[in-house]
Amino acid sequence: MGQQARTGKWFAILLTVLGAPGALPADDARTDLPHVLLITVDTLRADRLSVYGNPAPTSPNIDALLSNGTRFNAARTVEPLTAPASASMLTSLYPHEHGTSRNGIPMREGLRSLPDMLMQLGYATAAFVSNWTLTDKQSGLAEHFDVYQEVLTKKRWFIWFGESDAEDVRLRTEAWFEEDGVYPGQPLFLWVHFVDPHAPYKLHESFADTLGLPTDGSASVMQRYDSEIAYVDQQIGLMLDNLGEYLDMDNTLLVFASDHGEGLGEHGYKGHGRYLYEEELRIPLGFTWKGRIPSGQFQAPASLVDVAPTVLGLIGAPIPPEWRGFDWSVSLLTGEDGPMDRITYFQAHKGAVKGGTKKSDVAARKRINGLLRLGTLEGTQKQVLDLEENQLEVFALPPAPANGPLRYSGTENNPQISELPGSAPPALLDWQSLVEQELTERDRSPPPPLDEEAVERLKSLGYIN
Numbered sequence: 001m002g003q004q005a006r007t008g009k010w011f012a013i014l015l016t017v018l019g020a021p022g023a024l025p026a027d028d029a030r031t032d033l034p035h036v037l038l039i040t041v042d043t044l045r046a047d048r049l050s051v052y053g054n055p056a057p058t059s060p061n062i063d064a065l066l067s068n069g070t071r072f073n074a075a076r077t078v079e080p081l082t083a084p085a086s087a088s089m090l091t092s093l094y095p096h097e098h099g100t101s102r103n104g105i106p107m108r109e110g111l112r113s114l115p116d117m118l119m120q121l122g123y124a125t126a127a128f129v130s131n132w133t134l135t136d137k138q139s140g141l142a143e144h145f146d147v148y149q150e151v152l153t154k155k156r157w158f159i160w161f162g163e164s165d166a167e168d169v170r171l172r173t174e175a176w177f178e179e180d181g182v183y184p185g186q187p188l189f190l191w192v193h194f195v196d197p198h199a200p201y202k203l204h205e206s207f208a209d210t211l212g213l214p215t216d217g218s219a220s221v222m223q224r225y226d227s228e229i230a231y232v233d234q235q236i237g238l239m240l241d242n243l244g245e246y247l248d249m250d251n252t253l254l255v256f257a258s259d260h261g262e263g264l265g266e267h268g269y270k271g272h273g274r275y276l277y278e279e280e281l282r283i284p285l286g287f288t289w290k291g292r293i294p295s296g297q298f299q300a301p302a303s304l305v306d307v308a309p310t311v312l313g314l315i316g317a318p319i320p321p322e323w324r325g326f327d328w329s330v331s332l333l334t335g336e337d338g339p340m341d342r343i344t345y346f347q348a349h350k351g352a353v354k355g356g357t358k359k360s361d362v363a364a365r366k367r368i369n370g371l372l373r374l375g376t377l378e379g380t381q382k383q384v385l386d387l388e389e390n391q392l393e394v395f396a397l398p399p400a401p402a403n404g405p406l407r408y409s410g411t412e413n414n415p416q417i418s419e420l421p422g423s424a425p426p427a428l429l430d431w432q433s434l435v436e437q438e439l440t441e442r443d444r445s446p447p448p449p450l451d452e453e454a455v456e457r458l459k460s461l462g463y464i465n
Contacts, residue, residue, distance in 0.1 A: 033187040034289065035252040036118065036311055037243070039065075040089075040191070041232055042082060042131055043198040043272060044258035046075070046284045046406055048222075048229055053405020056211045058229040061237030062284070065256055068295060069288025070332050074400035075302040076377070079347050080260035080272040080280040083133045085304055086193070089257065090114050090144065092308040092323035095347060096438040101367050103133040103352040106140030108442075112320045113144040114308035118189045121317055124182055127191040128173045130164040133352075134193060145191075147176070166194045166235035173239065177246040188247065192239070197228030197262075199271065204231040221264050250290050253314060255307060258283040266409055273351045276375045276384050278397070278408035281346060289314065293332045299400040300338040301377060302328070303345075341379060345431060348373040368439040374432050382412075383428050385420065392423045 046052045051063035051071070078088045083103045084095040090113045095101040099108040115125040126147035129135075135150045136142035151172045153164040164172075173192050182188055201224035208215050211230060213223045243249065261280045263269040272280045285302055287293055287310065305325035312319050313329030331338045350370040375384040382395040394416040400406070424432075 032251075033122070034315065035187055035247050036123070036189045036255070036315075037247075037252055038189070038191040038255045038257070038307070039236060040086070040193045040256075041197075041229075041236075041258050041284075042193065042195045043260065043262045044229065044284060045261040045264075045279060046073075046258075046282045047279075047408060048226060049284055052284065053401075053407070054226070055405075056226055058211065058226050059233040061233045061240070062256065065236075065240070065254060065288055066284065066286040068290070069254070069286055069293045070296045070298060070335070071284070071286035072298050072300075072302040073402075073406060074299055075257075075283050075285035075304070076281040076344060076346065077258070077260040077283050077304045078345065079349065080276075081133075081349065081351065082131050082259050083139045084349070085259040086134060087139065087141065089259070089304045089307050090141070090191075092305045092320075092325040094305065094324060094345065094435075095349070096367075096435045096442065097324075099367075099442045100139065101347075101439060101442070102349045102370050104138055105367070106136075106138065109140065109143065112322070114311060115144045115189055115191075117308075117312060117317065117320070118187075119146070121187075121315075123187045123189045125189045126176065127193070128169055128176070129191075129193040130166075130169045130195040131193065131198065149176070164195065166196050166232040169194055170235045170239045170242075174242050177243075182246065193259075194232050194235070196232040197225050199262075201225045201228055203227050207231065221270065225262070225264060252289075253292075253311065254288040255286070255311065256288075257285045257304065257307060259304075267412070274348055274372055276346050276348050276373050276382075277412055282406075282408055287314070287328070287332055294335045296335050297402065298328075298331065298337045299402060300340050301342050301344045302326070302338070343376055343378045343427070346373075346375040346377075347371065347435060348375075365440065365443045367443045368436060371436065371439060374428070374435060376428050376431060383425065384415075385424060385428060385432055390420050392418050392420055392428075394418075 048054050049059045049062055050057050051059060051066050077085045079085050079095050081103055084100045087098045087100040087107045088094060091098050091111050098111055099105065119125055125145045127145045128149050128151055130151045132152060133139065134141065136148060142148035149172065151164040151169050153168045169192060201221060203219050203224045204227040205215050207227045207230040211226055213219050213227060260272050261282050262272050263277065263279050266279050267277055269275060303325060306328055309319045309323050309325045309327040310329055313327040314332065319327060326338065328338060349372055372388055373384055373386055375382060380397045380399055382397055384393040386393055395412045397411055
């Protein structure tokens with residue numbers, strides 16, 4: 001597996017030399033380093049979790065996890081596509097920087113990521129992923145883990161083995177501990193990615209009574225989606241209970257997030273990827289660490305690129321200077337919310353690319369030509385450059401609620417629209433210039449070609465039209 005054990009003394013010396021805040025004493029470093037468990041749920045809207053205000057009890061286990069720590073009420077992804085968003089989460093870079101702007105384009109090699117940084121501090125690293133777009137061939141993520149297992153046991157749309165249900169992911173994760181084991185006493189970074197509730201939304205009839213859902217075939221898209229959440233929530237609860245046999249859960253930093261949300265008919269659109277509406281951008285996000293992070297809620301804007309620097313900040317490790325995310329560690333440890341005036345950034349691209357290595361493929365500029373929309377959020381004003389329609393859309397959003405339910409469906413029905421380029425503010429035009437420049441630079445290194453089977457799988461996932 002390539003795992004390397006390192007002593008706690010070495011870890012403490014490294015932090016001291018690098019000047020990291022909160023360096024651990026040499027004698028205590030090994031015992032005090034927490035395990036880090038990152039749980040992500042594909043295509044999960046924040047507002048459909050009961051902890052965020054869904055009146056249906058969809059998520060008792062996730063609710064408990066988030067309620068035992070601090071959750072963010074205004075967290076958003078950087079791009080509503082799985083591979084780009086996941087790469088941003090782990091590298092704290094934006095899609096135009098790490099290169100995975102569309103599903104099917106692997107990220108650049110040699111980037112510093114959260115698992116890389118943790119490995120340097122003595123962590124073993126393992127990932128169990130269940131979306132075909134996260135396979136190493138499509139994402140390039142395996143380079144960053146000691147163990148990278150692709151759990152693809154179920155057929156998507158009854159055609160390809162391109163995903164697995166939550167139970168399969170849980171069982172495979174637990175089996176790794178039993179079959180392969182982890183070095184005794186060695187801290188572990190574990191990432192588990194569940195694909196449910198990605199389309200097609202299955203009605204889990206075992207939760208129908210609890211959620212008050214019909215089982216006669218009349219369940220709506222939203223109702224089926226809610227049942228998928230209830231199902232993955234059940235499996236997450238079981239996994240957390242069972243991991244207690246192998247890990248000291250009292251000394252485990254738990255991070256919960258989604259890669260992106262999902263449009264369920266709002267704005268005449270079902271799915272994700274092409275737009276920057278709140279139902280696609282808003283995600284659940286929370287950090288739980290027993291005895292360290294108090295229970296609470298933050299209203300300040302957060303981004304998926306914040307995950308990696310915040311984890312390093314919480315354990316007192318140095319943060320790479322090129323990372324873009326905000327380190328929330330001080331806020332999380334003190335319970336004081338972060339900056340409300342922070343500007344956050346988003347981008348939307350065409351779903352997938354077939355790839356290629358010929359000169360014609362370079363000329364096609366598949367990254368830059370896949371760019372559809374760019375957006376920024378400052379305060380409660382979201383501004384979106386629609387590059388397809390050549391217009392600026394300005395949305396006035398309600399502030400994140402302090403205690404009430406999270407409601408964003410229907411909040412973007414009447415944007416102010418004006419023609420480009422004269423109407424766009426300078427900050428948004430600067431963001432556009434930077435993104436387009438780096439996408440063009442990335443296009444000079446064309447994506448590797450996909451074989452015919454890979455192309456058909458991406459079509460079955462709905463990412464190639």
